[in-house]
Every structure is written in structure tokens, then in C-alpha cells.
Amino acid sequence: xxxxxxxxxxxxxxxxxxxxxxxxxxxxxxxxxxxxxxxxxxxxxxxxxxxxxxxxxxxxxxxxxxxxxxxxxxxxxxxxxxxxxxxxxxxxxxxxxxxxxxxxxxxxxxxxxxxxxxxxxxxxxxxxxxxxxxxxxxxxxxxxxxxxxxxxxxxxxxxxxxxxxxxxxxxxxxxxxxxxxxxxxxxxxxxxxxxxxxxxxxxxxxxxxxxxxxxxxxxxxxxxxxxxxxxxxxxxxxxxxxxxxxxxxxxxxxxxxxxxxxxxxxxxxxxxxxxxxxxxxxxxxxxxxxxxxxxxxxxxxxxxxxxxxxxxxxxxxxxxxxxxxxxxxxxxxxxxxxxxxxxxxxxxxxxxxxxxxxxxxxxxxxxxxxxxxxxxxxxxxxxxxxxxxxxxxxxxxxxxxxxxxxxxxxxxxxxxxxxxxxxxxxxxxxxxxxxxxxxxxxxxxxxxxxxxxxxxxxxxxxxxxxxxxxxxxxxxxxxxxxxxxxxxxxxxxxxxxxxxxxxxxxxxxxxxxxxxxxxxxxxxxxxxxxxxxxxxxxxxxxxxxxxxxxxxxxxxxxxxxxxxxxxxxxxxxxxxxxxxxxxxxxxxxxxxxxxxxxxxxxxxxxxxxxxxxxxxxxxxxxxxxxxxxxxxxxxxxxxxxxxxxxxxxxxxxxxxxxx
Numbered sequence: 030x031x032x033x034x035x036x037x038x039x040x041x042x043x044x045x046x047x048x049x050x051x052x053x054x055x056x057x058x059x060x061x062x063x064x065x066x067x068x069x070x071x072x073x074x075x076x077x078x079x080x081x082x083x084x085x086x087x088x089x090x091x092x093x094x095x096x097x098x099x100x101x102x103x104x105x106x107x108x109x110x111x112x113x114x115x116x117x118x119x120x121x122x123x124x125x126x127x128x129x130x131x132x133x134x135x136x137x138x139x140x141x142x143x144x145x146x147x148x149x150x151x152x153x154x155x156x157x158x159x160x161x162x163x164x165x166x167x168x169x170x171x172x173x174x175x176x177x178x179x180x181x182x183x184x185x186x187x188x189x190x191x192x193x194x195x196x197x198x199x200x201x202x203x204x205x206x207x208x209x210x211x212x213x214x215x216x217x218x219x220x221x222x223x224x225x226x227x228x229x230x231x232x233x234x235x236x237x238x239x240x241x242x243x244x245x246x247x248x249x250x251x252x253x254x255x256x257x258x259x260x261x262x263x264x265x266x267x268x269x270x271x272x273x274x275x276x277x278x279x280x281x282x283x284x285x286x287x288x289x290x291x292x293x294x295x296x297x298x299x300x301x302x303x304x305x306x307x308x309x310x311x312x313x314x315x316x317x318x319x320x321x322x323x324x325x326x327x328x329x330x331x332x333x334x335x336x337x338x339x340x341x342x343x344x345x346x347x348x349x350x351x352x353x354x355x356x357x358x359x360x361x362x363x364x365x366x367x368x369x370x371x372x373x374x375x376x377x378x379x380x381x382x383x384x385x386x387x388x389x390x391x392x393x394x395x396x397x398x399x400x401x402x403x404x405x406x407x408x409x410x411x412x413x414x415x416x417x418x419x420x421x422x423x424x425x426x427x428x429x430x431x432x433x434x435x436x437x438x439x440x441x442x443x444x445x446x447x448x449x450x451x452x453x454x455x456x457x458x459x460x461x462x463x464x465x466x467x468x469x470x471x472x473x474x475x476x477x478x479x480x481x482x483x484x485x486x487x488x489x490x491x492x493x494x495x496x497x498x499x500x501x502x503x504x505x506x507x508x509x510x511x512x513x514x515x516x517x518x519x520x521x522x523x524x525x526x527x528x529x530x531x532x533x534x535x536x537x538x539x540x541x542x543x544x545x546x547x548x549x550x551x552x553x554x555x556x557x558x559x560x561x562x563x564x565x566x567x568x569x570x571x572x573x574x575x576x577x578x579x580x581x582x583x584x585x586x587x588x589x590x591x592x593x594x595x596x597x598x599x600x601x602x603x604x605x606x607x608x609x610x611x612x613x614x615x616x617x618x619x620x621x622x623x624x625x626x627x628x629x630x631x632x633x634x635x636x637x638x639x640x641x642x643x644x645x646x647x648x649x650x651x652x653x654x655x656x657x658x659x660x661x662x663x664x665x666x667x668x669x670x671x672x673x674x675x676x677x678x679x680x681x682x683x684x685x686x687x688x
Contacts, residue, residue: 068678070422071483072671074099077417080403082391083126084338086384088160089405090132091417092124094667101134103160108416112162120665122153125337127186127193127224131159135183139629139661149631151661152179155197157224167227169195170220175202176229181217182243185340186224187250194250195222201235219244219252245287247294248339253316254297256287260589267297269316276314276321278302282598283591284309288333290341292358298324298342309504329503338385346380348501355380362387365408372413373404377476395477397432398425420479427452429485431475434492436528438521442509446494446525447473448534449481459490460687461535463555463563465522466493467546469510472501483674484543488687490535496521512601514550514575515558515609522551523562537562541685543677545569546633546662553611553641556620565684567623567677570633570662573641574613575606581634612637615644621651623680625673627660653680 078099079092087106092099101124103112119136127133135155141148155169170176182198198217219233219242233252236242239261245254251270258265263283267276278285278301285301288311295316300309311324331348334355335341344357354370357363365387370378373392376399382391388409395401401419406412429452435445450456462484466473473493481491495501496518498510510518522542530537542555542563549571556566572578579596586592600606607613622645626638638654645652655676660669 065486066423066427068483068674069671070420071479071486072667072674074667074670075401075419075479076421077401077403077419078121079124080382080391080417081124081126081132082382082384082389083129084385085129086386086389088126088129089416090124090126092121093417101132101158103132112158112160114158114166118666120661120663123183125186127157127195128188129160131157131193131224133186133195133224134158135180137661137665139631139659149629151631153181154178155180155183155195157195157227169197169222169227170199170229172227173229176200176220177202181215184219184244185246185250186337187246187248188338189250191223193224195224196220196232196244196246196250197222199229199231214238216241221250243287245290245297246340247290248341253290254287256285256299258283258285258591260587260591263591263594265301267299267314269318273318275316275318276301276312281591282595283589284595289335290339292342292344294339294341331501334380336385366390368408369406372406376402378404395419396428396475397430398428400425400428400477400482419477423482427486428477429482430456431477433475434525434529436525438497438517438524440517442497442521444495444497444521444525446492447475447478447481448529449478449485449491449493451485451488451490454488456490456534458536459534460488460539460685461490461492461526461529461537461541462681463522463526463540463542464491464493465496465542465544465548465551466499467544467548468500469496469498469514469518469547470500470507471547472499474501480543480674483678484681487678487682489681490529492525492529492535494522494525511599512605514600515554519551519554519558519609522555523559526562539564539685541565541567541681543567543569543681544571545664547572549633550611553622554609556622557611557614557617558609560617560619563620565621565623565681566618567625567680568638568641569625569664569673569677570627570630571624571637571641572633573637573644574610575600576603576610577612577637577640578633579603579606612641612644615641615650616648618645618648618650621653621680621684623653623655623677625655625657625676627657627662627664627669629659630662632662 077093081090089104091102099116101114105111122137123135125133137151137153140150140152156166158166177200180197181200184196186195197220199220200215200217216235218231218235221230221232241258243256244252247253253270255268263281264279265285266274269275280302288298296313298313300311312321313324314321329348331346333345334343336343346355347353355366369390373394376394377396378392378394381393390406392404400423402415403417405414405416430450432448433445434448438444472495484491498518529535540563542552544552549568552566552568553571555563583593624638624642626635628635642652642654657669660666664670
């Protein structure tokens with residue numbers, strides 16, 4: 030028997046520390062500042078991409094890279110290796126357990142389509158991998174000719190009296206009069222899959238034309254609630270198992286949906302638009318019917334925690350600087366969860382996985398002096414172990430300090446952002462990279478960011494502003510960004526630069542703007558819509574033309590009116606788009622531009638970068654275009670991710686050298 034994970038996979042970043050009491054886990058420190066890590070240490074996929082713990086807490090699955098080989102390793106409760114599954118080019122999406130006997134691995138592939146509303150599609154697939162290495166793995170829906178070979182939604186795994194069952198959305202083929210299969214529509218039905226035999230059974234039909242469906246299942250796998258929305262009008266209903274409508278509403282954007290079952294399994298938690306405020310709110314309604322009541326109306330929630338075995342709400346993590354301890358409805362497991370989080374408060378620790386009884390949990394930490402650490406806690410045994418590192422080639426001393434900076438926009442709106450500083454360097458008058466996040470509904474937190482840390486290691490301060498329109502501050506803050514592309518959302522970024530300059534932290538004359546997705550749009554807008562701020566702009570998979578983005582999203586969804594209404598709500602009036610679309614303002618570009626884009630991007634088409642490059646060249650501006658062959662929107666492949674990082678680093682070093 031293998032003695033420890035270290036003996037199994039030292040080169041694969043797994044390591045076991047001497048057991049310590051929770052609260053005593055400390056970051057490893059380096060006696061001397063090491064040499065600057067190579068750029069590949071930041072750009073490669075993490076050494077540990079994901080971990081999962083089984084419901085009993087007796088098994089652990091790890092997705093990692095060892096000697097250049099991506100693989101899944103499964104360990105027992107004594108950390109002895111049980112199974113090893115080698116992977117090839119799968120783009121990882123999800124890893125979880127099916128009881129203690131199997132794992133469920135989801136990945137995606139970019140596929141080309143003909144005669145559809147889109148030319149490319151990111152097709153998800155799921156594989157059931159037995160823990161027993163003598164048993165074969167099986168792909169969900171691989172053997173049924175009447176179903177598309179892929180999954181269209183994962184709706185849970187349940188242990189039924191007949192064994193473990195998985196519930197997946199499936200697109201069914203129609204049949205011609207000659208018995209041949211044909212594609213009719215892409216509205217998925219709900220199927221139950223026996224995860225031992227892979228036999229399938231349809232449990233809910235697909236939505237009607239111009240409708241979309243979602244389902245909630247109880248612990249036995251029975252559909253207890255169905256959400257139906259009309260994609261043209263935005264009218265929606267929630268029906269219980271008896272077909273009774275227990276909640277309903279309407280909104281032109283169709284923004285509503287079910288989130289899960291209540292803590293006792295007898296209610297549905299859903300979100301919908303408040304007609305008075307036009308803001309999404311959470312509600313809870315009994316499955317048997319009755320009045321809908323506001324759910325957590327006065328609580329800022331970072332995330333909800335769900336029981337994956339029955340779909341019920343376990344509790345939530347508050348979004349509060351004063352108290353971010355888990356709030357769970359079972360007080361006994363709440364005590365265990367709080368013990369785990371409390372022991373790692375100073376290390377920015379968060380719950381990453383747990384056994385059903387919370388006696389064994391997985392924690393993940395990252396931030397200052399920590400490039401990403403996985404910690405296994407046996408709370409019953411009062412021990413904790415560091416068992417994996419995201420980036421083992423980046424020592425603690427090479428990780429730059431990370432902090433949250435509060436500042437105010439020019440109109441007085443309170444904002445914040447994440448500042449990453451060069452390790453071992455005085456934070457005064459530094460060259461700076463402004464790095465707005467994607468989304469734009471998203472936000473940055475003070476953890477280890479591989480892109481930001483790569484620049485910090487080479488002498489740059491990196492600021493990631495949470496501009497208006499970002500998540501994490503409530504819906505009113507998100508809606509404050511509606512209609513503000515290139516306007517207040519953009520000046521929120523440069524207001525952050527001005528604040529850091531006023532503090533003496535950065536030199537505003539040595540600033541570049543770099544970002545991906547919406548952040549790529551903001552980078553391009555920083556040197557076209559705005560001027561005189563940045564020495565260079567690098568956009569990865571960036572939007573260059575708002576009208577083109579709108580047209581593509583509207584077409585790709587089958588021209589749904591709810592999608593149209595939602596897009597117009599977020600983007601503002603059409604007549605305002607040209608004034609803030611970088612491609613149409615290419616002649617105003619006042620700094621060199623780098624464009625990097627994956628050819629398999631199904632979110633922001635590659636054409637956004639080629640059109641921007643053409644417009645800049647026609648205007649006689651400095652531009653480089655780097656194509657990432659076979660890469661998607663999320664930089665899922667290690668080779669092309671490193672290609673992106675090398676290109677952006679070379680570009681910034683050329684136009685805004687750190688010294």
C-alpha cells in the first residue's frame with residue numbers, strides 16, 4: 030500500500046503535511062526570495078485543476094497534471110491510490126462523485142455546425158468512471174441513436190432504491206416516415222440514466238415551441254417542480270408534481286428561474302423580477318401551493334450551498350467583510366463548517382467540498398504568499414493536511430501581495446478593486462496594468478490571479494477594478510451598469526487609476542490596459558472611446574462592436590424576444606452603440622493595440638478581433654493580431670493559454686517597460 034499522496038505524485042503537486050489541528054495550518058515560507066518563476070509557471074493549466082470528495086468522505090478524486098500528463102487520480106480514506114485515469118485534450122468542466130463507487134467527469138468539445146443559427150457550439154459530454162479500475166468507463170447517451178451524443182444540462186445525481194441515477198437534459202432526434210433520424214429542435218427533454226448500466230428513461234418531455242423548461246428533483250429523483258417560460262412574451266410559471274401552478278409572473282426579458290428546493294424539501298426557491306423596481310429578487314413558495322414569500326430579503330449572499338444528493342438548500346455564505354461564516358440550517362454541521370472556515374480566515378480560505386456530515390471537508394486558499402493550496406480537513410479527527418498546490422513552481426515568496434482597495438468614482442459611487450503588487454518591491458510609483466474583468470456581470474476577489482501575478486512578478490502593479498455593473502454588490506449595483514458600456518463603466522476603471530496615482534502607488538504615465546472578454550472591450554475602449562490614458566491596450570477575446578455582438582447573440586438564440594429585451598436593457602438604446610464601439614472608432618486609437626483570440630470562441634466570435642485589426646490597419650494604427658488555434662473563450666487549453674500570456678507579456682514589456 031502506498032504510504033502517502035507525496036509518494037504517489039510528488040511531481041504532480043500533491044503533498045501531505047504533518048497533521049495539525051484546524052487553525053494551525055500555516056502557509057509554507059521560503060527563507061530566501063527565489064528566482065522569478067518562468068512565465069510558463071503562470072500560463073500552464075493549474076497543477077491541480079479540481080478536487081472532489083465523496084458523500085461519505087472516504088474517497089477523494091483529483092484532476093491534476095503529472096509529468097505533462099493530465100489525469101484523474103482517485104484515493105481512499107488513507108490517501109492510497111485506487112485508480113488513475115489518463116486524459117487527452119478534454120476541456121474540463123465538472124468533477125463530482127456518484128456515491129463512493131464512481132465519479133462523474135464532464136468536459137466539452139467545440140463542434141462545427143451546418144445550417145444552424147450558430148456555426149460552432151460547445152458540446153458538453155459526461156463520463157461515468159468507476160472507482161474500481163477493473164470496471165470500464167461509460168459516456169452518457171453514447172449508445173442511443175435517437176439522442177444527440179451530448180448532455181444539455183445536469184440536473185443532479187440521486188441514490189434511489191434501484192441504485193444511483195443521474196438526470197440530464199437530452200436533445201432527441203425525430204423520425205422520418207422512412208424510419209430515419211432527423212434533427213427537429215434543440216429543446217432538451219429530461220432523462221434518467223442508470224449510472225451502473227447506462228440504461229435511460231425519459232422522465233419529462235421537452236418544452237413546447239417558444240418555451241424553455243427547467244426541473245427540480247427530490248431525493249428520490251422525482252420531478253417535483255417544473256419551470257416554464259415563454260421565450261416570446263417572458264410569461265413564466267412554476268408547476269408542482271400535480272400540475273398545479275404555484276407561482277407565476279411575466280417580464281419581457283424573461284429573467285426568472287428556479288434555484289433549488291428549500292431546506293426541508295417542501296418548498297421551491299426561485300428568482301423573479303420585481304415589477305416595481307425591475308430588480309431580481311428571491312422568493313420561496315410551498316410545493317403544495319400558497320403565498321410566495323421573500324427569501325433572505327435583507328441578507329447579502331455570496332453564494333448558496335446545496336445538498337447535491339437531494340437538491341435541498343444547506344445554507345449560505347454571507348457576503349460581508351464583518352462576518353463571512355457559513356450559515357447552515359443544520360446547526361451541528363454549521364459548527365463544523367465554521368470551524369473549517371475560521372481556521373483559514375487569514376488565508377482567504379473557502380469551502381470547496383464536503384462529506385454529507387461535514388466531518389471531512391476540502392478547503393481552498395489563495396492570495397498573498399499563496400499560489401493556490403488545497404487542504405483536507407478531518408474535523409472529527411481534529412487534523413488538517415495540505416494535499417495539493419495549484420502552481421507548485423511558484424513559491425510563496427514569489428507571490429505578490431494582494432489587497433482590496435476602496436475608492437470613489439467621479440460621480441461619488443463607492444467602488445473597490447483588487448490590487449496585486451510586485452513581490453519584494455516598494456509599492457511606490459510603479460508601472461501599472463489596469464485589468465478589468467469579463468462578464469461584465471462578474472467581479473474580482475483578493476485571491477491568486479495567474480494573469481495578474483505574472484505581470485506583478487515582472488515589476489508591475491495590477492489593478493482589477495470592480496466597476497459598476499459588477500456582481501458581488503447586489504442587483505442595484507449591477508443595474509447601475511446597464512447602458513454604460515464605454516461610459517460610466519469605463520470611467521470607473523480610469524477613476525481607479527487616478528486613485529492609485531493620487532496615493533503614490535502607481536505612475537499614471539506608465540499605464541497599460543489589459544483584459545479579456547468584456548475586459549477586452551474595456552481595453553479597446555480605453556484607447557478609442559477614451560484617450561490619453563494608456564501606453565498600450567491588449568484585448569483577449571474582446572468585443573469590438575456592440576451592434577455585432579447584439580446581432581450575433583440575438584440570432585444564435587433563435588431570435589427570442591426575451592433575449593432581445595434583455596440585451597437592450599443591458600446595452601441601452603441602439604443609437605448609442607456606435608459612439609462606444611471601438612471598431613467604429615479605430616481612427617481615434619492613440620496607443621498600440623494587441624488582439625488575441627481563439628478560433629473556437631463560441632461566446633465572442635473571432636471576427637470581432639479580425640474586424641478590429643482591419644479597422645486599425647486601415648486607419649494606419651499600430652496593431653498585432655494573435656490567433657489561438659483550437660482555443661475557446663475560456664482559455665481551456667494549456668498550450669494556447671501560454672501562447673496568450675507570452676504574447677501579452679511581450680507586448681506590454683515592449684510598450685510599457687517596468688524599469
